[in-house]
Amino acid sequence: MTTPDARNQRQDDPLPRPGFAFHPATWKEIAHLLLNLPVDLLGFVYVVAVLYLGVGFSVTVIGLPLLAAGLAGLRGLGRVERARVRGLLGVRIEEPRSLRPDTVGFFPWLWTTLKDPVAWRHALYFFIRLPWGVLTFTVALVLLFVGWPVLPWVVRGLCTVDRAMARGLLSPSSDLERRIAELESDRGIVVDTAAADLRRIERDLHDGAQARLVALAMDLGLAKEKLLEDPQAAARMVDEAHGEVKTALQELRDLARGIHPAILTDRGLGPALSSVAARCTVPVRVTVDLPARPADAIEGIAYFTASELLTNVSKHSGASSASVDLWRAEQRLLLQVADDGRGGASAAAGTGLAGLAERLDAVDGLLVVDSPPGGPTRITAELPWRS
Numbered sequence: 393m394t395t396p397d398a399r400n401q402r403q404d405d406p407l408p409r410p411g412f413a414f415h416p417a418t419w420k421e422i423a424h425l426l427l428n429l430p431v432d433l434l435g436f437v438y439v440v441a442v443l444y445l446g447v448g449f450s451v452t453v454i455g456l457p458l459l460a461a462g463l464a465g466l467r468g469l470g471r472v473e474r475a476r477v478r479g480l481l482g483v484r485i486e487e488p489r490s491l492r493p494d495t496v497g498f499f500p501w502l503w504t505t506l507k508d509p510v511a512w513r514h515a516l517y518f519f520i521r522l523p524w525g526v527l528t529f530t531v532a533l534v535l536l537f538v539g540w541p542v543l544p545w546v547v548r549g550l551c552t553v554d555r556a557m558a559r560g561l562l563s564p565s566s567d568l569e570r571r572i573a574e575l576e577s578d579r580g581i582v583v584d585t586a587a588a589d590l591r592r593i594e595r596d597l598h599d600g601a602q603a604r605l606v607a608l609a610m611d612l613g614l615a616k617e618k619l620l621e622d623p624q625a626a627a628r629m630v631d632e633a634h635g636e637v638k639t640a641l642q643e644l645r646d647l648a649r650g651i652h653p654a655i656l657t658d659r660g661l662g663p664a665l666s667s668v669a670a671r672c673t674v675p676v677r678v679t680v681d682l683p684a685r686p687a688d689a690i691e692g693i694a695y696f697t698a699s700e701l702l703t704n705v706s707k708h709s710g711a712s713s714a715s716v717d718l719w720r721a722e723q724r725l726l727l728q729v730a731d732d733g734r735g736g737a738s739a740a741a742g743t744g745l746a747g748l749a750e751r752l753d754a755v756d757g758l759l760v761v762d763s764p765p766g767g768p769t770r771i772t773a774e775l776p777w778r779s
Contacts, residue, residue: 416480418544424480428554430527435518442466442515460502461513470514470562476659477558481551488564510564517561527543528554544767554576558651610635654693660685665716668699673706674714674731681719685779693728693755694718697748697773701729704744709733709769720777727773735767748773 394629404571446459467488467495477483488510505511524615528550535543615629656664662680669676698716711733718727739745739761749759 418547420480420482421547422532422536422543424476424554425547425550427476427480428521428525428610429529431473432521436522438465438469439515439519440460454758456502456506458714460505460756463508463515464491465617466514466518467508468513469518470510473517473558474562477554477562481555481558483555483558485558485563498693513561517557521557524553524557547667550729580768588605608633656691657688661691661718663696664695665698665718668695668702669716672702673712676702677706677715679715679719680718683720686725686775690725690755690775690778693751693757694725694773694775697752698727698729700744700748701771701773704737705729705731705733708737709767711769712768723777725775725777727775728770730768730770731772732768734761734765735769736765737761737763737769737771745771 425636442459442462442465446462447459449455454679471487474485474487477485491504491508493508531548531550532543532749537545540652611629611633613627615633618626618629655667661682665680666678686694698718702714702716705711709731711731714729714731716726716729718726719725737745739749739759745759745761752759752773752775753759758774760772760774761769763771
């Protein structure tokens with residue numbers, strides 16, 4: 393089972409073993425070493441100029457603002473360097489979170505920028521890189537012409553040091569900062585999801601129950617006018633209005649079930665999932681093994697995840713049977729929906745499974761899809777257990 397932290401780990405590009413036949417990855421490493429000198433020279437000059445001007449003019453009113461502006465520029469240089477390392481060395485480094493002062497104003501920005509640990513570590517990176525850039529450029533250039541048999545191995549060793557330096561000084565300053573960046577991203581997903589749900593509810597009300605109720609009011613008004621003139625016609629119109637009332641009530645029940653089903657609130661996940669399974673066009677076996685009920689929000693997410701997955705089973709799988717298993721493992725709630733259909737399900741961007749994965753990610757959850765072509769399909773949703 394994939395751990396909850398798996399989504400926080402971005403895999404670097406796999407590296408081929410060095411050999412006499414130069415691999416494209418080796419040529420990228422050579423290009424990186426040859427670019428080290430101009431890039432490191434530019435970074436060194438920038439850092440020295442920023443420190444010299446900022447510290448030298450610190451006795452005046454422009455010194456600290458100059459230093460803060462230079463540190464803000466170092467964040468930009470770090471972004472470019474991370475892109476170069478990612479493109480040529482295949483190293484995935486998370487972007488540090490944006491610098492946001494607690495309050496709006498010049499002095500809060502100045503103080504926040506001056507004590508920014510990311511910018512200062514970027515300054516250290518470019519300050520110490522110049523001798524290394526000269527060394528790697530010289531070695532790579534010389535071996536490219538006179539030592540090509542050993543070039544791949546030497547280049548791999550030098551680039552390993554480059555990778556370590558980039559990871560150590562260009563990454564977010566701490567696990568806490570990375571966590572904050574994740575939470576900021578998750579908050580955006582939650583806001584977008586809530587807005588989409590509100591638009592869907594508004595659309596369903598406007599196009600469904602509201603339209604029926606307006607038509608019902610008009611029909612009852614006409615029936616009232618015909619009550620004395622043509623009682624039989626009025627009775628038929630009232631009968632039709634009665635049918636419209638039933639339909640409108642059913643639509644309102646369906647809408648309420650889509651917001652939060654009453655059975656989930658009253659009886660919990662077991663009966664609620666059994667109710668969803670009963671509406672599926674495929675026979676579904678439901679197994680729930682929970683020592684207690686989780687928090688309402690987690691219950692709701694698990695319910696709608698199972699509902700969406702069973703809808704996919706009905707529409708797309710071509711399965712003859714399916715199963716829903718729900719259990720608790722330590723501090724995680726696990727939901728697994730399996731079917732014996734044609735397989736090929738994917739959480740690629742733009743699919744319904746991608747939307748589910750984003751919703752789960754917003755609450756520290758995880759969606760794992762195992763669906764080889766030809767089936768079977770097994771989709772596991774993992775949520776935090778919150779009492």
